[in-house]
Every structure is written in structure tokens, then in C-alpha cells.
Amino acid sequence: MKKIYTENAPAAIGPYSQAMEVNGLIFTSGQIPIDPKTGEVVSGGIEAQTKQICENLKAVLAAAGTSLEKVIKTTCFLSDMNDFAAFNGVYAEYFTEKPARSCVAVRTLPKNVLAEIEVIAEK
Secondary structure, three states: OEEEOOOOOOOOOOOOOOEEEEOOEEEEOOEOOEOOOOOOEOOOHHHHHHHHHHHHHHHHHHHOOOOHHHEEEEEEEEOOHHHHHHHHHHHHHHOOOOOEEEEEEOOOOHHHOOEEEEEEEEO
16 A cells, blocks of 8 residues: 655645555545645635645646546535536536546535545556
């Protein structure tokens, strides 16, 4: 196993890694819409937050030597399923290969963000 870390994505806010590499697969921790430059949650609603999440995932995957195009599975968490269509609009711009996906509504997310995404990718 190999830990993945980059300063181009938010540091973990708990006892976990940004991602782990195992047998040629990258497993990311859930990314939330924190701007790695400021350490703050981005404002602007679900579209802005989803964009930041995807940018954070791009950075973690780049540090692991892979990319969004190599993602095979995503798990998405929304704090409000009414945001589903707007979330999908931004998500589709980043995940153009249409990986397998689960998307669920949850009661709350860390720092009261609107969404979180974790991925599994090929190296």
C-alpha cells in the first residue's frame, strides 16, 4: 500500500489519507469543497461546491499518477437530493467517461457542505 498526498488538494481533516494506492488501484477519501489555498469551504451553491470537489479529486489523482478519465467508480453524497440535477450538470463535465456511480442523500456532511465525492481509479 502507498499513501497519496498532494498540497494541491485539502489536507485530511481527520485521521485518514487523501488516497491510497493498492494493486494498481487508487482509492480516494471523500473530497469536500474546500479550497486548498485558503482551507475554507467555497461558497456559491451546489455548482461551485461540486466544481471544487472535482478539482480536488483531479489533484489527488494527478499526485497518484492517474486522472479522472481512469475513474471506474464514484460514490457521491448530497445533503439535499433537490440539488441532484445541478450536481449532475457539473459532474458530467468532469466525469466524461461515465464511471459506475452511487449517489445518495445524507443527513449532514463535514463542515455542512452540500456534497462529497470519493472515487476508485486505475493507475
